[in-house]
Amino acid sequence: MKRKGKIFAVMVLLCSLLFQLTAWGKTVVAMDCVEEEELIEPAEKIIFPPTDYIPVLMYHHFAIRDMGEGNGVVTTQAELRDQISYLKNAGYEIISLETLNELLQRVEKEKVQNRKKEKDAFSLELDKKYICITMDDGYLSNYELAFPVFQEYRVPASIFVVTDSITNQTGLRKLDWQQAKKMVDSRLVKIYNHTANHVPADMETEDEFLDQVDKGELALHTYLRQDACKALAFPNGHFTIECQEGLKEMGFDLLFTVEQKVITKQTSRYEIPRIAVESGWDGETLMENIERTARKSFVP
Numbered sequence: 001m002k003r004k005g006k007i008f009a010v011m012v013l014l015c016s017l018l019f020q021l022t023a024w025g026k027t028v029v030a031m032d033c034v035e036e037e038e039l040i041e042p043a044e045k046i047i048f049p050p051t052d053y054i055p056v057l058m059y060h061h062f063a064i065r066d067m068g069e070g071n072g073v074v075t076t077q078a079e080l081r082d083q084i085s086y087l088k089n090a091g092y093e094i095i096s097l098e099t100l101n102e103l104l105q106r107v108e109k110e111k112v113q114n115r116k117k118e119k120d121a122f123s124l125e126l127d128k129k130y131i132c133i134t135m136d137d138g139y140l141s142n143y144e145l146a147f148p149v150f151q152e153y154r155v156p157a158s159i160f161v162v163t164d165s166i167t168n169q170t171g172l173r174k175l176d177w178q179q180a181k182k183m184v185d186s187r188l189v190k191i192y193n194h195t196a197n198h199v200p201a202d203m204e205t206e207d208e209f210l211d212q213v214d215k216g217e218l219a220l221h222t223y224l225r226q227d228a229c230k231a232l233a234f235p236n237g238h239f240t241i242e243c244q245e246g247l248k249e250m251g252f253d254l255l256f257t258v259e260q261k262v263i264t265k266q267t268s269r270y271e272i273p274r275i276a277v278e279s280g281w282d283g284e285t286l287m288e289n290i291e292r293t294a295r296k297s298f299v300p
């Protein structure tokens with residue numbers, strides 16, 4: 001009995017040794033893998049230097065059929081897909097207007113604090129390459145053709161709608177409020193003000209214009225109840241100093257024009273320029289236009 005007990009004890013000891021060795025072996029193999037992965041990963045990651053400006057793209061209507069270059073501002077779904085994938089491969093991070101607002105408010109504060117020791121009057125001194133996507137007028141094609149692409153790439157986008165033309169469906173087919181709400185609920189798209197009637201600020205009195213903005217704001221609140229900053233795109237990009245001041249008093253955070261420039265440190269949040277994306281542009285053409293516009297924006 002004593003001998004059997006000894007043999008059993010030795011076997012238990014051997015088994016536990018064998019088990020420990022195997023476990024140790026596995027750990028070594030696992031560690032090898034980690035080291036290998038760590039060795040490979042940095043070489044695969046491309047670091048993109050940040051830009052010192054932010055481009056804001058402006059789209060309108062989307063179509064399936066190609067309109068060809070030089071035929072206005074209708075973008076095909078295939079062009080949009082190519083542009084977004086090109087931007088992503090070039091290291092751009094597409095940001096929402098909410099993030100843009102935070103960034104610009106921060107730059108504004110820093111500008112006031114460092115007024116005297118300004119190094120570069122134009123450079124935004126960013127940590128990444130940022131870009132925004134906006135669409136004007138609220139066409140149905142924004143929902144049917146562009147929204148699926150934003151979902152596919154998980155990128156944020158913003159639509160400036162003419163609220164009366166959504167409620168009454170006037171002109172080229174617009175989104176309806178259910179479609180707008182569906183996009184807002186996806187958390188990828190936010191909907192902002194392009195006034196209720198799309199009459200440019202310099203074609204109405206200041207009071208009339210601000211009334212139409214107010215009406216637009218009320219409709220957005222009633223139908224969408226989204227948690228968003230207050231942003232407006234001026235119809236046709238036109239504005240007057242009086243209207244701009246009135247909108248500041250109404251608490252607007254961001255006002256957009258159609259001036260072909262990028263955002264630099266010189267840009268006011270109340271006069272944000274945009275790049276109009278034209279028909280027939282693939283990703284490469286879009287990039288060339290962004291870079292050309294940026295060069296133009298840095299001339300004092």
Ligand SMILES: [Zn+2]
Nearest residue numbers: 136137235236
């Ligand atoms: Zn418009």
